[in-house]
Amino acid sequence: MTSPSTVSQLPPVMGAMPPDATPVARSAGADAAPAPLLAMRGITKSFPGVTALDAVDLTVRAGTVHALCGENGAGKSTLMNVLAGLVQPDAGEIVLAGDHVRFASPAEAMHAGISMIQQELHPVPARSVMENIWLGRFPRSRLGLVDHDRMRRDSRRLFQGIGVDLDPDARAGDLSVSQVQLMEIARAVSFDARVVIMDEPTSSLSEHEVQRLFGLIADLRAKGVAVIYISHKLEEVMAISDEVSVMRDGRMIGTSPTAGLTIGEVITRMVGRDLTDRYPGRQVTQGEVLLDVDGLTSPVPGSFRDVSFRLHRGEVLGIGGLVGAQRTELVEAIFGLRSIAAGTIRVDGREQVIRSPVDAKRLGMALLTEDRRASGVVPTRSVFENTILAHMPRYANRMGIVDTTRARQDAVRVLGRLRVRTPSLRTPLTSLSGGNQQKVLFGRWLLWDPEILILDEPTRGIDVGAKFEIYTIINELAAQGKGIIMISSELPELIGESDRIVVMCRGRLTGIVDRADATEATIMRLATDSLDDEPSAVVPGA
Amino acid sequence: MTRRSGAFAMATASMLLLSAVPATAQDATAAEGGLPVADCAAPDKAIGVAVFRFDNEYLSLVREAIGAAAAAKGAQVDVVDGQNSQPAQNEQIDLFISKALPAIAVNQVDRELANVTLEKAKAADIPVVFFNKEPLPEVLSTWDKAYYVGAKAEESGAMQGQLVIDYWNAHPEADRNGDGVIQYVMLSGPADHQDAQIRTVESIKAINDAGIQTEQLQREIGDWNRAMAIEQMGAIYAQHGDAIEFVLANNDNMAIGAVEALKANGYFGDSGRFLPVVGVDATEPALESMRAGELLGTVLNDAVNQGQATFNLACVLAGGGTPTAENTGYAIDGQYVWVPYVPVGPDDIQ
Amino acid sequence: MTVTGTTFDDDTRRGWRPGRPSRASLGEWITANVILVVLVGLIVAIAIYDTDFISANSVRNILTNSSTRILVALGAGIVLISRGVDLSGGRMVGLAAVVSASMLQTETYSRQFYPDLPALPLILPIAVAIGITTLLGVVNGLVVARLRVPPFIATLGMMVIAFGMTAIYFDQPPNNSQPISGIREDLSALGTGQLALGPLSIPIIIVIAGTAAVIFWVLLEKTVFGKNVYAIGGNPQAAQVSGVNIVRTLIAVYAIAGACYGLAGVLEAARTGGASSRYGELYELDAIAACVVGGVSTAGGIGRVRGIVAGVLVFAVISYGLTFIGINPFWQQIIKGVIIIGAVAFDMSRARRTR
Structure with missing residues (x-):
């Protein structure tokens, strides 16, 4: 299939390995090795003020799953945008099946057999x-x-x-998010795609749906399609990929067969240093009850019903469940964004009626929402304006005029603490990487200094280093006696970070597990509790 | 949108206007206020009156004159607002016809489409009196129960020209540069408006025909309104300054706009500086401006007589009669009644 | 190959460093302030054609002509920034003009709107006129924020209602839809009077519009309210989650816009010496065009007072300048249209390039 001359044109990929990485020979069985289908060479791209890609090389073989790892802002998405025709490179070339190609638009790339399934879907x-x-x-x-x-x-x-x-x-x-994703994959396949790019495909999928997606990826691979898989979830990367390429700061660090790698090694390459423990430890000192939810029921049929739990000071309360468990709906109702039909909410022992986020804020609550783009980021405003959005009255005088000097000082403090990477406070928030955007939104609520912090998938789409920083801050807040509710679909995170885990299934609370007893198996069992008799309901809304 | 007449208040309005201008000569039976009364019986049903838009200042006067004429006769009129939309007006005509009204009076939104209205009326054998917006002659001539009441636009231009001539001849100082030529500024109405075109051309033609040479310094196209004229005149004055010897405007709103702009440049009032500006319409603000010694003159488009004539014709036709000078009080020129314009010069005011 | 060994030092992972951003280059400044460039370019082009154009008189006339339009554009602009659109502005101008003029006629004028009305203190009819349009603005805000009617529809309805109200008021006897004139000196002084500031005399109407622009600048850039408006325009859901009171803010936005239209209407009556129901017709579209040309996004969240004022001035310079040099007025229309489309197309291409 592959002519030797083509191979010799390719750059010595393995040579790109940093010295400390173990160079591993190409996967065993040279004649069985899939042919290089795609080669990107010397791809360079600058945006005003940033070099997003600095002479990046990438070689992908047909019939393999090629994982692309790196921290936020490492250049993964830009590289893939170049491949999919969304971004024009300043320099470099792309060779697809031996032909030099250049895509002026996503449509051209699609017709050439390159399909990208975006992290944020736009049906x-x-x-x-x-x-x-x-x-x-x-x-x-x-x-x-x-x-x-x-x-x-x-x-x-x-x-x-x-x-x-x-x-x-x-x-x-x-359709649910996962169904939309399946639709997009089907669309990609319908183009007779030879290369399918998946950018964080599992970020909004439940465990069950992830397994289904993996089955689909395996089918594509068997059909000779090259799948480029971008993910921060390294367990998934290890499970599904044949090769792993790691990028950092706009450069390609190197490519290795997955078989010879450990998660630790990948992390080391991504961050440039060792990160031994992914979950920082914490001294748990639980205080009195801060939030008491009793029999909370949604007026919407099929949504949450009869949910009761207590959140203590100094506690991180995880909420686990599959997509459709109505976890987001539950916390949004607590925060006054949705109405409730029955049940009570007590804050500091006093019963409260929360009609709007204005009420919730007054009671010391904060909510970091799940969908960053829809309900978090104000795209037209700067990093600074986004940071202070929730607490401008605090900096205002009686005329309503905001003391920007004071607000700026606080924003600098909070964003510095979160290690937000931004050229300046005036930079539009949307020009930061996804992880940095999420950190700014986190900073928005840290500035508010809430008593009850509700985090809905706080580390979705965030790189490992930033995750660690966010966990550290969550722990600090807990140590200060705040109460934290954290929804997460990542079981390791849920187990690693929570003191207790509330598990929900299709709107009902099916169990509360202590950290000591929590295993992925117990949580999954509770999360699928009532599904055994209704297999069709795996994807709610289907 | 239907509105029963009964606007007695109209009488006051017409008195005010009439007091300001010389009464128009009429030889028919004059009722109180000096208006000719039709020799007809009030019809059982209302006479349909379709006006092209209610918020038009001039047509509001005509519409009230029609109402007053009907009230004096004890007749009813059904007045509707075409909202400046010919399709809407067509529906109103259909409604009149379906009500089998004895006669209708129509102020077309679009004069070019009067044939549609005429065909509908003709098919139902309902007499129709067009007013203010003249149908094409070849359309009107297709049916003998169709009439038109209006003014000759050329007349308004010619009369405006006459006001200029009179002032020029009586005031040698008006020729500021002493070259014997009138340097003037023309503020025209919308380019697609027939009256605007005619007034613009005819006023200058009348002056030239009187043997006076003219030179147009600048012409601007406005939208009949005051605010735009102020801004245009401001810019024109900044460019030409005291080279301007006369300002002619196609209507009073624009003429007053020019006066306002000149005031801002130190004319009129206590300044003792004067620049002749003439308009058309004889609206109350224009007459007031003349009384204050600002606006030089204007031309009355006689809304009261247009309204009276329209009603008189419709009333006679509704009774099955044929309009004549005797039964309507207005001279009938074939299918036309021409209501003359009236010049309003400085001597006509107080 | 670009990798030159390992650089696993912490430097590559450095956090965000506070500090002043570097000064933008001239090229970037021009791109960001294209409207000012267009404005200066227009003035230069007209001045080349006729050097007499450059004069204090031209400046005064252009600013005077812009004054009421700036007020309407500020109102339309704040609504656009909040991710709305207000079509009712022009008709509110007409309503306020008619209401204020009707109550401020000289006693000697022959055709009185209210024949028996005693002389009122100037401020009262003005307050009534602005009060009415502010109230209509509140209604706009309630309909948009509470009833969730899309702003285009809500204000389209209000546009028609406001005109109907004006027409009914204007048509009542004894006025019967006749133009209102003979307004009092103290009112017309607002539109045509001068304010002596040392050796300079500045038209009062310019001072009023300028003051309004400064107030708007403070309101939008410096206050919690203004920042909330930007946030709502940028992402209403994010603003809501952050605890911004959307309903109250939007009602205030439309009410402030209504107040601007009201003031513009009063000044329109003052500077023209009268009023009729046709006043203000289509002013809302001129205002929206000026905003858009001045960099206000119709998608919400973006726009500055400086741009809005510059947008109005661009159109004022075109209509004054081209009249001054005596160019066929229809060319003004074409040039205006080209500028509207060109300005927005430029903004869009800039947005594409930066991301």
Whole structure:
């Protein structure tokens, strides 16, 4: 399949290894080794003020899963955006199956067989699944009208081929996040993709759905597709990938077969130093009850019902569950963003009616929401404005005029503590990397100094180093006697960071587990508690 | 949008106007206020009146004149607002026809589409009196129960020109540079408006026909309104300054706008400086401005007589009669009644 | 190959360092302030055509002509920044003009709107006029924030309602839809009077508009309210989660806009010496165009007072300058249209380049 000359043109990938990394020979069995399908060489890209990519090389073989790791801002997404035609490189070349290619647009890349499934998905919510899949290339009847029957047939065949269970006529807006992702994968496959890029594909999936996705990836690999897999979840990387490339600060550190690597080694390459313990330890000194939730029930059928738990001072209370467990809905109701039909909320022993976030804030609550883009970041405003958004009145005089000098000092303090990487406070928040954006949003609430901090997937899409910093801060806050509620879909994080774990399943609280008794198995059992008799409900909303 | 007439207040309005201008000569039977009364019986049903838009200042006067004429006769009128939309007006005409009203009076939104209105009326055999916006002659001539009441736009231009001529001849100092030529500024209405085109051309033509040479310093196209004219005149004055000897505006709003702009540049009032500005319409603010010694003159578009004539014709036609000078009080020129404009010069004010 | 051994030192992971950002280059400044460049370019172009254009008189006329438009644009601008749009501005201008003029006629004027009305203190009718439009603004805000009616629809409705109110008021006997004139000296002084500041005499109307712009600048850039408006415009959900009272803020936004329109209407009556129901027609679109040209985003969250004022001035310079040099007025329309589209297209391409 591969001509020797092609191979010789490729740069010596292994030579890119840092000296301390163990160079491992190409996976055993040279004639069975998949051919280099894609080679990116010397890719360089600068944005105003930043060199995002500095002469990066990447070689990917057909029929392999190639993981791309690195901290936030390491350049992974930019590199993939170059490959998918979203960003034009300043220098460098791309060779796809022996041909030099250059993609001026994502459409060109797609037609050449390169599909990218973005971390943040953008379906057309009001249109059907099949229209989303065939958008831009609808099958036509002889009259020039859209041939819906053929589109439906093609969609069904496509879904069967990759084992996806979706209704072609369902409205895309009615799908769950994971279903949308499956739809996007199906769309990628429908282009006869030779390279499929997945950017943090599991960030909003439950464990069960992750397994299904892995099955799908294995199928793609078996069909000879090269899958480039970007993830911060190193357990997943180790489980699914054949090779791992690590980037740091816009440079390629090196590529190795996964088989010879440990998670620790990958982390070391990513951060440039050892991170021995991923969860900093903490002295637990539980105080009196801070928040007492009793029989909380949503007016929406199928949402949370009869949920009761207590949060103590100095405690980190984890909330685990699958997608559709209604965890987000529960904390949003506590924060006054959703209404409740029944139940009481006591703060410091006093019963409270919380109608809006304004009320919740007055009671000392803060909520870091799950969906950073939808309800966190104000994209038009600077890092500074985003940081002080929740507490401007604190810096205002009687005329309502904000004392920016004082606010700036506090913002500098908080962002410095979170090690936010930004050119300046005036930089638009959206020009920071995803992890740094999340840290700024975290900083927004740290500035407020709340008593009860509710964190909904606080480390989603964040690199390992930043995660450690956030865990450290959570621990500090707990040590100061604050109460912290943390929703997380990552079981290691849930177990590593929580004192107790509330597990929910389809709106009901199915158990509260102490840290000492918590294992992934016990939590998964509680999280799937009522699902045994209803297998179809694995993906709620299906 | 339907509104029963009964605007007695209109009488006051017409008195005010009439007191300011010489009464128009009429030889028919004059009722109180000097207006001719139609020789017809009040019809059982209301006479339909479609006005192109209620917020038009001039047509508000016409509409009130129609109302007053009907009230004096004890007749009813059904007045509707076309909201400046020909499709909306067409629906109102349809409604009138379905009510089988005895006669309708129509102030077209779009004069070019009067044929549609006429065809509808003709098919239902309901007489129609167009007013203020003239249908094309070839359209009006297709039916003998269709009439038009209005003014000749050329007349307003010519009369405005006459005001300029009179002032020029009586005031040698008006020729500021002594070259015997009138250097003037023209503030025109919208370019697609027939009256604006005619007034712009006819006023200058009248002056030239009187043997006076003219030189146009600048012409601006406005939207009949005051605010825009102020701004245009401000810029024009900044450019030409005292080279300007006359300002002609297609209507009073724009003329007053020019006066306001000149005031800001030190004219009128206590300054003792004067620059002749003439308009058209004889609106109350224009007359007031004339009384204050600012605006030189204007031309009355006789809303009261237009309204009276429109009603008189419609009333006669509703009774099945044929309009004549005797039964309407207005001279009938074939299918036309021409209500003359009236010049309002400095001598006509107090 | 770019990797030159390991650099596993902490330097590569350094946190954010506080410090002053570097000064932007001239090129960047021009890109960020394209509207000012356009403004200066226009003035230079007209001055090349006719050097007499550069004069104190031109400056005074252009600023005077801009004054009421600046007020309307500030109102339209704050609504746009809050991720809304206000189509009712022009008609509110007309309403306030008619209401204030109707109560401030000279006793000697022959056609009185209120024949028996005693002479009122100047401030009273002005307060009534501005009060009415502010109230209509509150209604706009309630409909948008509480009833969740899209701003385009809510204010489209209000536009029609405000005109209806004006027309009914204007049409009542004895006025019967006749233009209101003969307004009192003290009112017209606001529109045409001068304020002596040492050797300079500045038209009062410019002082009023300038003061309003300064107040808006403080309001938007310095106060909690202003920052909340920007946040709501940028991401309403994020603002809500952060505990910003969206309903109250939006009501205030539309009310402030209403007050601006009201003041603009009063000044429109003052500077023209009268009023009619047609006053202010389509001013809202001129205002939105000025805002957009001045860098206000129709998607919300972006816009500055400086840009709004510059946007108004651009159009004022075009209409004054081209009239001054006597160019066919229809060219003004084409130039205005080109500038509207060009300014926004430039903004969009800049947004694409930076990300």
